[in-house]
Amino acid sequence: MFLPAGSQDETGIQISNRLRAAESFRLVTKKRNFKTISTPVVEYANTFTNQMAGMDLHSMLKWFNAEGEIEVLRPDWTAAIARAIAGQHPSEQKWSYQGSVFRFDKDETENRQAGIEIVHADQFLGEAESLLTAIAYLKNLTIDTYVIELGHTGIFDAIVGPYHFDEKQELVLLDAMHDKRSDLVEEIVTQAGHPALAEPLVALIDAYGSREIINTYRERWKKHQDLLDILSHIEKLMDLLESAGVTEVIVDLGRVKNLPYYDGIMFRGFLTNDGSTCFSGGRYDRLYEQFQQKTSAVGLAFDVDTLAKHMNAEQEPEKICILATPATHAVAEQFRIDMEEQVVDIQYQLKSDANYQKIYQVVEEDSQYKVVEK
Ligand SMILES: N[C@@H](Cc1c[nH]c[nH+]1)C(=O)O
Numbered sequence: 163m164f165l166p167a168g169s170q171d172e173t174g175i176q177i178s179n180r181l182r183a184a185e186s187f188r189l190v191t192k193k194r195n196f197k198t199i200s201t202p203v204v205e206y207a208n209t210f211t212n213q214m215a216g217m218d219l220h221s222m223l224k225w226f227n228a229e230g231e232i233e234v235l236r237p238d239w240t241a242a243i244a245r246a247i248a249g250q251h252p253s254e255q256k257w258s259y260q261g262s263v264f265r266f267d268k269d270e271t272e273n274r275q276a277g278i279e280i281v282h283a284d285q286f287l288g289e290a291e292s293l294l295t296a297i298a299y300l301k302n303l304t305i306d307t308y309v310i311e312l313g314h315t316g317i318f319d320a321i322v323g324p325y326h327f328d329e330k331q332e333l334v335l336l337d338a339m340h341d342k343r344s345d346l347v348e349e350i351v352t353q354a355g356h357p358a359l360a361e362p363l364v365a366l367i368d369a370y371g372s373r374e375i376i377n378t379y380r381e382r383w384k385k386h387q388d389l390l391d392i393l394s395h396i397e398k399l400m401d402l403l404e405s406a407g408v409t410e411v412i413v414d415l416g417r418v419k420n421l422p423y424y425d426g427i428m429f430r431g432f433l434t435n436d437g438s439t440c441f442s443g444g445r446y447d448r449l450y451e452q453f454q455q456k457t458s459a460v461g462l463a464f465d466v467d468t469l470a471k472h473m474n475a476e477q478e479p480e481k482i483c484i485l486a487t488p489a490t491h492a493v494a495e496q497f498r499i500d501m502e503e504q505v506v507d508i509q510y511q512l513k514s515d516a517n518y519q520k521i522y523q524v525v526e527e528d529s530q531y532k533v534v535e536k
Pocket residue numbers: 238239240241277278279421442443444445446460461462463
């Protein structure tokens with residue numbers, strides 16, 4: 163029997179790491195006063211495809227319900243949580259969640275996430291708390307070789323804003339910027355009749371790295387107060403991260419949004435050893451406009467599958483086996499209950515390839531059962 167592309171079975175260490183990652187996330191977020199929330203796996207597509215959320219229906223797992231409405235498997239937590247908490251009192255600000263999202267446009271159809279959303283809070287506080295929570299969580303998992311990258315949707319918007327692109331052209335341009343394809347970017351803007359955009363956009367593709375990038379662009383954008391404000395904003399977050407002990411912080415001024423609802427700062431965490439993205443997030447105030455709320459909303463989500471792959475394996479406890487019979491199984495069970503630290507298996511017969519550090523057996527002595535090492 164086969165599985166569809168994008169689906170896979172899992173066993174052993176990956177599962178135990180994932181469960182440990184989940185427990186650690188629960189503890190770290192609880193200590194930081196996040197309230198847990200869960201939303202159903204099945205929702206109306208509209209929660210994610212409405213004008214403010216803007217997600218693409220094509221990538222969703224979907225069907226028609228009996229009323230002819232489109233339902234989907236949750237493709238994203240952030241939009242689902244916005245729907246769920248829109249009616250909550252604004253004093254409820256910090257939410258955390260864990261569970262799967264389902265999308266066709268990723269390597270795997272099901273991705274397990276652990277995330278946080280901070281709404282109605284001071285803007286900087288929300289961003290700082292999101293990033294500091296991410297750092298605390300990675301520390302708790304003893305993952306310490308990662309890079310945090312900061313970007314801002316306002317940069318691309320400010321540069322491209324004065325020029326007209328239709329919706330399709332803009333999507334292709336965003337994709338080309340996202341993939342850092344200078345050749346394509348140049349081609350797209352030229353074909354759209356805006357060759358003057360080629361130089362600033364292509365330069366932006368390479369505008370990533372450490373703090374010096376900010377200084378270079380401060381000079382370059384000295385007449386654009388909106389862009390200077392964005393640079394100061396990014397720099398303030400870099401200062402915060404560095405004071406919190408994160409040594410590798412980079413800025414990517416050419417970063418474009420990977421989700422349509424982002425509107426402001428964006429952040430990502432990369433694991434140094436293979437460059438995989440372990441968390442991603444950003445500001446999305448506009449998502450709340452669908453509920454007639456003008457508020458602050460920011461958050462991030464960890465890819466728990468990626469974390470589980472990179473966590474150190476748990477130290478394996480000693481594995482022992484008790485050889486018993488149907489008549490002595492209960493005696494063996496009592497012995498097992500007393501062995502608190504070990505992994506204890508009970509077998510009636512030892513298999514030739516069995517892999518135990520110690521073998522015990524149940525023996526009868528003076529008409530009493532005892533468990534002794536073999
Ligand atoms: N929902 C985003 C992560 C996020 C949480 N909050 C804001 N962004 C994602 O799946 O990448």
